[in-house]
Amino acid sequence: MIVNSFFFRKILFLLMTCFILNSCGYELRSVTKLSNFNFDLKADETDLNLQLKDRLKEKKIFSNASQDVPQIKITILNHSIERFVGSIGRAARTTQVRLDYKLSYQLEINDEPPRIEIFEDSSYIDFNQADLLSFEDEIELMTRVFINKALRNLEFKIFRSLNEAK
Numbered sequence: 001m002i003v004n005s006f007f008f009r010k011i012l013f014l015l016m017t018c019f020i021l022n023s024c025g026y027e028l029r030s031v032t033k034l035s036n037f038n039f040d041l042k043a044d045e046t047d048l049n050l051q052l053k054d055r056l057k058e059k060k061i062f063s064n065a066s067q068d069v070p071q072i073k074i075t076i077l078n079h080s081i082e083r084f085v086g087s088i089g090r091a092a093r094t095t096q097v098r099l100d101y102k103l104s105y106q107l108e109i110n111d112e113p114p115r116i117e118i119f120e121d122s123s124y125i126d127f128n129q130a131d132l133l134s135f136e137d138e139i140e141l142m143t144r145v146f147i148n149k150a151l152r153n154l155e156f157k158i159f160r161s162l163n164e165a166k
Contacts, residue, residue: 040070048079048143052103055147061155072158073108077116081143097125099139101146105154109161119153121146 039061043049084098101121108114123142127135 037071038069040073041076042074043076043079046079048081048147049076051143052076052079052147052150055144055151059151061151071110073106073114074154075106075114076103077106078102078104081146083139095127097127097135097139099123099125099142099146101150103150107154107157107161109158112161117154117157119150121149 039056041053041056043053080102082100082102084100085095086098087095099122101123102118103120104116104118106114107117123145125135125138125142127138
């Protein structure tokens, strides 16, 4: 009897959650893929920008082949990672590094007036100076994490603009 009661409560909770979400007007995004749009990305040939372009291609977002006129234009204005190093302890063998990531870009969607967006993030890395190779691996990993976060932010800004235009 206890099992049936628990199962009943679970089903009731699920049904109530669905009812509440439907009654408050919650709906999934109508546009689910950015690959349906034609992009034009303008950026300098720096290492960070090349990694950003590669990540866009991996996600199948960056395509210019479908139309001559791009629907979404992105111009990278500033893309940088700054390192700030501080040492702690006797003989300063343990070091903490703060990485500050900044991506500023101009976004133009469907001939709307262009607007400038800025994405910033920070991360701290602790490492022992005796193991500098792992430190470089950590920085490379954090660079990929920063770029992934920036792309999620970019996708959010684009979807928000597309939903506002409806």
